[in-house]
Amino acid sequence: MADLQIDQVTKTFGDTQVLKGISLDIADGEFVSLVGPSGCGKSTLLRIIAGLEGQTSGAIRIHGQDVSGIRAADRNLSMVFQSYALYPHLTVAENISVPLKMRQLSAVQRLPVIGPFLPGSRDKNVEIAAAVKHAAQTLEIDKLLDRKPGQLSGGQRQRVALGRALVREPAAFLLDEPLSNLDAKLRVQTRAEIAELHRRIGATFVYVTHDQVEAMTMSSRIAVMMDGEILQCDAPDEVYHNPLDIRVAEFIGSPK
Ligand code: ADP
Ligand code: MG
Numbered sequence: 001m002a003d004l005q006i007d008q009v010t011k012t013f014g015d016t017q018v019l020k021g022i023s024l025d026i027a028d029g030e031f032v033s034l035v036g037p038s039g040c041g042k043s044t045l046l047r048i049i050a051g052l053e054g055q056t057s058g059a060i061r062i063h064g065q066d067v068s069g070i071r072a073a074d075r076n077l078s079m080v081f082q083s084y085a086l087y088p089h090l091t092v093a094e095n096i097s098v099p100l101k102m103r104q105l106s107a108v109q110r111l112p113v114i115g116p117f118l119p120g121s122r123d124k125n126v127e128i129a130a131a132v133k134h135a136a137q138t139l140e141i142d143k144l145l146d147r148k149p150g151q152l153s154g155g156q157r158q159r160v161a162l163g164r165a166l167v168r169e170p171a172a173f174l175l176d177e178p179l180s181n182l183d184a185k186l187r188v189q190t191r192a193e194i195a196e197l198h199r200r201i202g203a204t205f206v207y208v209t210h211d212q213v214e215a216m217t218m219s220s221r222i223a224v225m226m227d228g229e230i231l232q233c234d235a236p237d238e239v240y241h242n243p244l245d246i247r248v249a250e251f252i253g254s255p256k
Helices: 042-050 092-110 122-138 154-166 184-201 212-218 236-241 246-253
Strands: 004-013 016-026 031-035 057-062 077-080 172-176 204-209 221-226 229-234
Touching: 004 042, 016 042, 016 229, 031 042, 031 212, 042 077, 042 172, 042 204, 077 154, 092 122, 092 154, 122 154, 122 184, 154 184, 184 204, 184 212, 204 212, 212 221, 212 236, 212 246, 221 236, 221 246, 229 236, 229 246, 236 246
Parallel strands: 031 204, 031 221, 077 172, 172 204
Antiparallel strands: 004 016, 004 057, 221 229
């Protein structure tokens, strides 16, 4: 069974159907890229998987469970945004700890009575600090923990955004064009690092990009999207050599 199953998902904004029945099964540990031209619906699909947006019809299942009623914070998925979405007034360490603090708050809200031991619990804070340090070490930003985002380079900010995703130890990472704000050289370097991170931690990666070359080098499979549909989802070689549709051939073959 697929660990992340997208089943006939549609999305309509006003009069416009932007997703026209998307189905895709993603196995545990896969690196799947969603590629396609700007406006084809990639971010909308990713936001629906994350729970940041509701679908109009269809279902998202994680390990067989329909997650429609489950809010984003409780889906065990981490989203990385193009803009990084870091808090400018918080340090790197505080930025990375945000998801764990939110999880703690969410646990408190579910308690029938708020005990005196939460959310300021000393043990919990020590645990969070250790998790932040571990994530920072994995991404080699452990020397930057006391800085604010304004004191970091673009590449370093991008790592902090990855660190904030990593610290939750999610079942899947959802990355929406995470490299598009970097210059060409840093983009190539960082995509190798993301591929390496995927190999090391073995989690599922769903990676959105409009850059087909980026997708070709990183992915176990590529889903080519156009106008709210997936035209083909196959291994990079297969998509390149055996495109099922002229639009796939044109998109994959177009110069970057
Ligand atoms: P992509 O990420 O592939 O560039 P998006 O998923 O962002 O595409 O957008 C797909 C289409 O849906 C676009 O035409 C966009 O204008 C439209 N769209 C996205 N979000 C909204 C929204 N909140 N309200 C109305 N239209 C939207
Ligand atoms: Mg987008």
